[in-house]
Amino acid sequence: xxxxxxxxxxxxxxxxxxxxxxxxxxxxxxxxxxxxxxxxxxxxxxxxxxxxxxxxxxxxxxxxxxxxxxxxxxxxxxxxxxx
Amino acid sequence: xxxxxxxxxxxxxxxxxxxxxxxxxxxxxxxxxxxxxxxxxxxxxxxxxxxxxxxxxxxxxxxxxxxxxxxxxxxxxxxxxxx
DNA sequence: AAATATTAGAGCAAATTTGCCTTATTTAAA
DNA sequence: TTTAAATAAGGCAAATTTGCTCTAATATTT
Numbered sequence: 603x604x605x606x607x608x609x610x611x612x613x614x615x616x617x618x619x620x621x622x623x624x625x626x627x628x629x630x631x632x633x634x635x636x637x638x639x640x641x642x643x644x645x646x647x648x649x650x651x652x653x654x655x656x657x658x659x660x661x662x663x664x665x666x667x668x669x670x671x672x673x674x675x676x677x678x679x680x681x682x683x684x685x
Numbered sequence: 686x687x688x689x690x691x692x693x694x695x696x697x698x699x700x701x702x703x704x705x706x707x708x709x710x711x712x713x714x715x716x717x718x719x720x721x722x723x724x725x726x727x728x729x730x731x732x733x734x735x736x737x738x739x740x741x742x743x744x745x746x747x748x749x750x751x752x753x754x755x756x757x758x759x760x761x762x763x764x765x766x767x768x
Numbered sequence: 769a770a771a772t773a774t775t776a777g778a779g780c781a782a783a784t785t786t787g788c789c790t791t792a793t794t795t796a797a798a
Numbered sequence: 799t800t801t802a803a804a805t806a807a808g809g810c811a812a813a814t815t816t817g818c819t820c821t822a823a824t825a826t827t828t
Contacts, residue, residue, distance in 0.1 A: 671754030
């Protein structure tokens, strides 16, 4: 049984999540706590090492107070941390 | 260990997927085959009984030829099958 | 109505995610 | 540079998803 895993897509999503998280001024730990998730989980998602679930993405979006289409706008250039 | 599961969100997503799938003129079986997934999996996702993964959603979007933000636009009123 | 296509649903083994804990490593601040 | 904060990374058990196969139920067509 081959588990479907789109590494590239997951990497893009991870980058996008990090981008939005920083925009909203959260550390990984703060986000994890506010979501009721663990720090390691947030890290693993942002690094693209796991193929997380929809529900997890839903709570993250809610916690960051962004709409899902915004979080899934994966085509944007990387967030310039310091502008 | 309590697995996070947003039943309501999953139901909304399932409805949205069905909506988009029909818009694009796929049966569950056609979509499953084109995605390299199984029929039962598509069904379970649309019924909101499982909390599927990002990679799965990514292939589905690609196969349906829609952008992720479109697929995650969960606030639209239910698709009127026959207009 | 009968036949056909489509969707629903159940059960099982294998693969993966997740929380929890711990320890490095990197980054930022003092 | 030293100290602290933030992120990376590894391991383990429990929970869940997934493919597979099969059967039932529901729509759709003829």
